[in-house]
Amino acid sequence: MNNVFAAYIAGFLDADGSIYVQLKKNTSYKYDFQIYAQVVFCQSSKHKNFLVKLCKEIGYGYVRERNDNISEYIIGDCEGMMCVIDITLKYLKLKKEQAILMQKILNQKQNIDSADDFVRLAKSIDRFRELNYSKKRINTADVVKKHLIEKNLLTP
Amino acid sequence: MNNVFAAYIAGFLDADGSIYVQLKKNTSYKYDFQIYAQVVFCQSSKHKNFLVKLCKEIGYGYVRERNDNISEYIIGDCEGMMCVIDITLKYLKLKKEQAILMQKILNQKQNIDSADDFVRLAKSIDRFRELNYSKKRINTADVVKKHLIEKNLLTP
Numbered sequence: 082m083n084n085v086f087a088a089y090i091a092g093f094l095d096a097d098g099s100i101y102v103q104l105k106k107n108t109s110y111k112y113d114f115q116i117y118a119q120v121v122f123c124q125s126s127k128h129k130n131f132l133v134k135l136c137k138e139i140g141y142g143y144v145r146e147r148n149d150n151i152s153e154y155i156i157g158d159c160e161g162m163m164c165v166i167d168i169t170l171k172y173l174k175l176k177k178e179q180a181i182l183m184q185k186i187l188n189q190k191q192n193i194d195s196a197d198d199f200v201r202l203a204k205s206i207d208r209f210r211e212l213n214y215s216k217k218r219i220n221t222a223d224v225v226k227k228h229l230i231e232k233n234l235l236t237p
Numbered sequence: 238m239n240n241v242f243a244a245y246i247a248g249f250l251d252a253d254g255s256i257y258v259q260l261k262k263n264t265s266y267k268y269d270f271q272i273y274a275q276v277v278f279c280q281s282s283k284h285k286n287f288l289v290k291l292c293k294e295i296g297y298g299y300v301r302e303r304n305d306n307i308s309e310y311i312i313g314d315c316e317g318m319m320c321v322i323d324i325t326l327k328y329l330k331l332k333k334e335q336a337i338l339m340q341k342i343l344n345q346k347q348n349i350d351s352a353d354d355f356v357r358l359a360k361s362i363d364r365f366r367e368l369n370y371s372k373k374r375i376n377t378a379d380v381v382k383k384h385l386i387e388k389n390l391l392t393p
Contacts, residue, residue, distance in 0.1 A: 084240075084241050084244075085240050085241060085244040085328065086244070088240075088241040088242070088244040088245040088248065089244040089245065089247055089248035089251075089328055089330075090248060091245055091248065092244065092245035092246060092247065092248025092249035092250075092251075092252070093248035093249065093251060093252040094248075094252075095245075095248075095249060095252075096248070096249040096250075096251075096252035096253035096254070096278075096280070097252035097253045098252070122252075124252070124331075127370065128331055131330060131331055172241065172245055174245075174287060175280075175284055175287055214283065
């Protein structure tokens, strides 16, 4: 992939995309929380074909059409997110901090060996939400820590 | 300006910018219609500084903060629009047709010698609105033509 294409994608992502990660309560996971991360490109559904083409060029993710005439190109798998961040990082201007932190979080996620590691990861996610100005923060690192202590998975 | 910056701007403009032109009734103009054209980059006002920086780098236009927490970097002068289109044209994917047509319209605008020329320009603007899926078209080429005939500025 050449630099000019990478810079174009970075401009597009800065303007109308999002990089985000959150914790969702899900008791089928080892620590009762799922790490839910996505890189998303949005556009009016009249440009859905453009997103489909972009998806083919990048080689990860999928395109879905919402009910409100907006289509989204969503990359939700770790490898795909790492790839798109690697490609765009040096050209991003608005979302560079989010991209760097997402890299860190995805690396942390692949190396969780203990409840302590998981709480550390949750703290990185707290920081992410500050960057994204997310107001509704339910599953913060504090909530995770308290839960893991209650379940005797973590010592106070 | 290097290619990578140009490609970034093109991606940004494709994702969250607009290129548009319309006719506004204004009897202080020779043919009673003003050609109102703009290239606009939009963002949440929390990124207003980014738009201000972009404005300095491109060297044309101005940034304004709207009441709804959105800021706009607006280029409304002919030279500035020509410049930003020249820079981005070969990298645009979604708005390439609009950019090419805008170049044509800006050239036509600088070379109006008769009411016939003005009606031809109005027809280009009709085509522009088709590209932009504009539904409210009041001042079409037909309206302009009829008005100029009524004013004896054009022979039927």
